Amino acid sequence: MVKVKVIERPVPTVSTEIYLKEVLKGMGVSAKHFFQGITTQKNLVTTQYPEEKRPYPKRFRGHHRLMKREDGSARCVACYMCATACPSHCITIEAGEREEPYIQKYPRKFEIDYLKCVFCGFCVDACPQDAIRMDSDKHRIPAYTRQDEMAGNIDLLKLGGLSQARQGGKWS
């Protein structure tokens, strides 16, 4: 059964009709905020951005980063999963060949076009190597040219850290 709550609008009374009481009450509330504001800084919500930065939550989807192996190379093996999962087709990968038989592949080019990226995080979900992550705790800073909006593997690796994720089977 639908529980309905009929909202009654306030009936105009003399005190509301002559404006003054409610106007003064409202001004009182404003004045309260005013005096609170100039005496205590407690309620102020502004973040003074470049000097102080709001801490991002742990799950914040920020700038992408490429994780590294112990030897400092990118974990990415250019499997194109992120490029496939990306709804905005902003990831461009070119694969190169490596000697190690268990790695074989590396991204010769790994570019994210931040003009297209929508920060949905699907690439992170799609990565089977724990190679791409968005937990860099940085947001993408807009640039002035299209060229600057492309982040290449070097930029992404700079933000990257060592990934501890084990790979290739529990025992291998």
Place this chain on the structure above:
Amino acid sequence: MSDSNQLTEKNSDLRTEFLHLQMGPSHPAMHGTVRIKLTLDGETVHAADVEIGYLHRGMEKSSEAHTWSQVIPYTDRLNYVSPLINNVGYAMAVEKLLGVEIPERNKYIRVLMSEISRIADHLTAIGAMALEIAAFTPFLWSMQAREEFYRLIEEVTGARVTSAYTRIGGLRDDLPEGFADLYQAAEDRLLRLMDDIDALLTKNRIFYDRLVDVGSISREDAVDLGFTGPVLRSTGVDYDVRKDHPYLIYDRVDFDVPVGQHGDNYDRYLVRMEEIRQSVRIIRQVLRDMPDGPINIDDWSILLPPKDAVYNSIEATIAHFMLIIHGIQVPAGEAYAFVEGGNGELGFYLVSDGDGKPYRMHVRGPCFYLVQGLETMIKGQMIADIIPTFDSLNMIGGEIDR
């Protein structure tokens, strides 16, 4: 016929002319998304033609070229004030096509996030409506309260607005630790600010006069025009998807459906204020009753396998690859699933032909129907009433133009 017009007509040498004026798209209050072509008689709106499409992104066409999962970020941008409700609605629609049942905890979290989004949505509507009649302070207070809830959303989903939180058959992630405390802080602030907004606006005669009997619409017209949500309820119809077609766990929580009596802007304001309080009530119950357990269904053909398994076993890797390359294979058929969005019934009509991509995906945005009624609502009103009426509908361009 009004007195003034009689006067005009009686004295033929006092002939006056209509003024044709365009409001929007680049009008300070039109948010860049709507153009209203007005024919004005002095300050009175004689006729209006509402023109939409300035935010058309071809979302329905794009969806046909993406996998079922890849559509989720698109749904963020429907009603971009309460994106999580869109996420939930879309995920539910696909789950309906797939015929899967999601775990209990998932349902609770979805309801929780929906209600948080609804509060954000209503706060925006109230604040914007106040802003458009120059009450700037309540607007910023409501934005302040809204920001508290966006923080919560960010804490859970990783982004304030572009949440992309639901997955088909699951969720991106479980609630973070200590979420209840975070929520409690936000709620405290919300209720405090709501009281202040209330003191500034509700009984203030200027505000009252500006809204009462402005933008009224009758119950019959509202139903006929396909209105849903708070705007329909303000006319006295007690239709709420959450009550009439309970989805997820809405049949297990206790809340009231606030209903107005006149269908004017003031009633919409009151209904929204009350709905925020009801949403708070729902959230409290949800947080109290939320069970432990998994949040995702255990089916690798629908949801990506857990990361650890993907890294370490070929089976999960294969499932992972197949799901990302080909998408979820949804059996052929069609389904219409609907949720109570911030502005009313948000429906997803999906047609599948058995492929990894939607064959047709249509969104029934509640705003589309609300804005359709705008012309009726502003005809004969003053030019200054257009924008508050427009905002009382909480017009969201993303939802209309799609």
Place this chain on the structure above:
Amino acid sequence: MNWNIVLAATIKWVFMVLVFGLGVAGILTWVERKMSAVIQDRVGPNRASILGFRMLGLFHPLADAIKAFTKEDFVPDGANRVLFFLAPLIALVPGMLAFAVLPFGPGDNLVIANMDSGIIALLAITSFGIYGATLGGWSSNNAFAMLGSLRAAAQMISYEVSMGLNLVGMFMVFGTLSFSQIVYAQGHLLGGWLPEWGIVVQPLAFILFMAAALAENKRAPFDLPEGESEIIGYNVEYSSMRFATFFLSEFFEVVLIAAIVTVLFLGGWQIPWLDPKGIAGGWIRVLQVGAFVVKTLFVIWVMMLARWTLPRFRYDQVMKLGWKIILPLSLLNILVTAIVLAML
């Protein structure tokens, strides 16, 4: 020509109009932003800096001025160029001029033009301000500006009536049209302890005058001519210093109206129970001028508080308020005052 008068007038003009009026108006642009910010739990402007000193954003008006000076002052197609140029001038000058008749302190030296009929002169001068907004909107060849100017004209002349009528009660009580005289008269003590300020003897007139003055000044909640969410405003086509002039004139008028209210209803430079005749001079005179300034600033503060609290009226409601509420009440006020005075 008496050069002494010229010299005296110039010095007074510099101090009263430029330093006090324009200075306060300039700072008010900052105050308004800062105050609204604090009311809304924000920090407000604080970025403009000179050599790294931010001074709570006090340099913002300066930055604004520089910006206004270096922007292009274009005239839209189809506009009436002469009127388009003159409109901001007409809007600002009357406000400056009106300061000439306001006494900042006791005696002749603290008022530029100490007239017997100061109030009539003031009303005459301020009525000019209507032309600024009206012509500005009309000459822009813009439909929004046109609507704004029509609103401005209708609203300002409507409240002009009430404003004038509200003062009649004051004249009856104090029996003079001179500001200086009224301020002196407010030094009287009623019953030996209560200063006979306008607000005490004419409380209704005070409220009505405040409302009418706000409307006259096109300030919230009467800011319909520039209702940015509906018709954008009569000055929509204005840019650069021309816009800044309109902007400045608004704040100038805020100061002006606060000063007028202070002089008429809050005892002007009078400090209660202290030298009501204004003959003391010395530090007491400085205090009295200070009292005037403080009272004016207080009135400005109240006006700003109202600005950031109240929603805007609708056009018909403004007209209704002016013609159907304030005007009859003003007449009633005259009536009651007359009868009360007759009975005393």
Place this chain on the structure above:
Amino acid sequence: MASNFTPYYALVFVAVLSILLVLALLVVNAILGPKRRSRVKMTPFECGNEPWDNPRKRISVKYYLVAIFFIVFDIEAVFLYPWSVLYRGLLKQPGYGILALWEMLLFIGVLAMGLAYVWGKGDLDWNPGAKR
């Protein structure tokens, strides 16, 4: 004080100073500001579109009515000024006081009647549809 007209001299002088000041502001801006014209910039603003209509039309009579009312009421108000200034003085003279009171009542009565007439005609209603 030189004469009764001294304040007026001062006033005129101050007016000249003020006008010069504002003119200076505008002229300095005209010198400092750039001049880069383009067709779009010169188009009157109408929400991003080409203007649709000529704004200088015969707009609703209501606006002009206000002007007429204003003249009526404002001029009448001005007539009250001399009376009001003298009123207190007249009260002190026996007989004149009551006369002045009655005179004023009559005058305000006429004014009120005019207002009532206009009110009754509905010319003070800008939005006949609005209930409040």
Place this chain on the structure above:
Amino acid sequence: MPDTEEKKLVTMKIDGQEITVPEGMNVIDAAEQIGIYIPRFCYHPALSVAGNCRMCLVETNQARKPVPACREGAREGLEVTTNSDRIKEARKDVLEFILLDHPVDCPICDKAGECMLQEQYSKFSLRPSSLSMPKVHKPKVKVMGPTVLYDAERCINCTRCVRFMAEIAKDPVLTQVHRGDHAYIDLAPDKVLNSPYSMNVVDLCPVGALTSRDFRFKARVWFLESTDTVCSECSRGCNIRVDTYKGEIKRIVPRENPDVNGMFMCDHGRLAYHEYENDRLFTVAGTRTGDMNYTQAVNRISLQLLQMIKSGMPPVVILSPFMTNEDAWVAIFSLKVLANVNVFAIGGNAQGEGDDILIREDKNPNTRGLMTILKHFGIQPVSVKEAIEQADNGMIVFGTRHAWIDEIAKKIGTLDFGVILSAKATPATTKAAFALPVPSPYETTGTWTNEFGITQRVQAVLQPQQEARPIWQIVQDMHRGFARMQTFTRVEEITDILMDKGLIALDDLTNTGDDITVEAGK
């Protein structure tokens, strides 16, 4: 299947559906006829049955245990169940077993996306791993030959490749070594996998064990856009599917056509696209003509041609058997009928070696079609050598690849009117008075008639770039100046005329590769 008619028909039941098939037909094929797909790894219709992967297990009414469907011949009264719980469980077990030692290689495996293992696991199992032991390690990235790499860890020992090399390529170099979970495929001692058909094992391999060195890491298969066309490298005209990614050809794989090539093709055809990767001619060139654009060049050619014909000294024409029938028809018609050219020669690649599997001696795709059209106009072609000798008036050379290209280049450099239409920059194009760019065979649309008289549609995989135009269009533009000729806007109009005249017979006009999505595992 040539001998099905001789066999007796039997009626059997698969999942309750009755079906009549020739006796002995294996159950996999029979089930496929009624739309039931039985999973398999080792079974391939072109190869002999091995039955070692056990993926195609089905239940029958004549055996207690599940039997492999590829080995089970159809016989009267056989009832097969392919979807019982037991079979489903059996498939999961088989897959679990196969995947047990499979490395987590999908990210670096070229097969991912068209891998049968991926497909069948996601379709028939989705059972999580229960491995608790280390995986067995075997050789990785082993070079099998010039074209193929082998990864033993990924191998599921289906032996398709072994059987292919033995049965079809007739070059049995592959064999299985070791036993149990250490088994893998290896080369026979001192042998290399260098058969001309070696790359077919890459297609045959159901997993990513055998991968193409040419295609290695070039693109992911699910991004590829495919176009169906015909191979140009010999007169067999193998049906191919060309896969492109971002406007570049990445690989060529065979399409099944029992009448032409069966299921396979040669390595040469697969790699032939490299021929057109470098030294392409995209703009009008020619050393002696100076800079000019296409329109100017065509107008000047037209003018010169007109003068030559008026003076009765027409040029010689060297045709190319790489031209499509449409190109050839327009060229011969306009030059012979309208411009009175008498001397036609057929250039093209020289005869090469052939075998009795697929490769033909004639290394040109359309010799037969060209001959048919020449015959239609009553022209007896001369040899290229003769044509060059008679070419003092002028010379028009069609096509890029000619065995006589050096002689042509030498001659054309001496002529005032030397026109060459080429896809690549060769010595001839630099020396000629006019060199016009034309599309490569992969950018051409039209028809080719192979050695056996089968006309097949050629579909442009990529669009001609810059100034390159199809030959029929260039010829048409050249003749617009002085002769009235029917003008065509689409190549299909010419095809229709050829069909009307009975010069070609083409059944499947819609064979244009409409569906561009890549189906995994096909």
Place this chain on the structure above:
Amino acid sequence: MSQKALQKIVETYQDFILGTHDQHGDETVIVMRDALPDLFHFLKYDPDLAFDMLLDVTAVDCVKMRNEPDGLPEGHRFFVVYHFRSLGLRQRIRIKVPLSEDDPVIPTACGVWKGANWPEREAYDMFGIVFKGHPDLRRILLYDEFQGYPLRKDYPLRGYQPRIPMPTLKGDPVPGLEDSK
């Protein structure tokens, strides 16, 4: 839940029904176009149906569907899909009407539900389906000069449109002038 309503429609409009189904609990009636203006009235005013709210009007282009769409007659291409809701009876129904490519004309529902106006315009805009009797059938989301119908399956995903000059309003219809002098 709305099985009863479905039954009633099927009984009353027997001759026009091409099929029904209730996939995923959404009762659907596939009905021929000829039944239409009549059926609208029936849907809204019949006391057992009382579908007083038109939820949605859209269309589906079935031309590239892999499986045979059920109820689509030979030679037809589109489905126009209506969703109705009855607020009083708490029921919902979907009506699908097949249309052919050559004759994509269907009677409007605007006369029965005012809310059909915009969604029908959208269906016209996106699919080129002409709603006969619609009071104001013009493009709604796209601009008037747009060529083609983007949600049809044969419109390319990245279809390019010709450039058009900046539109002016001279000669545009002025709202509200037709009903006054």
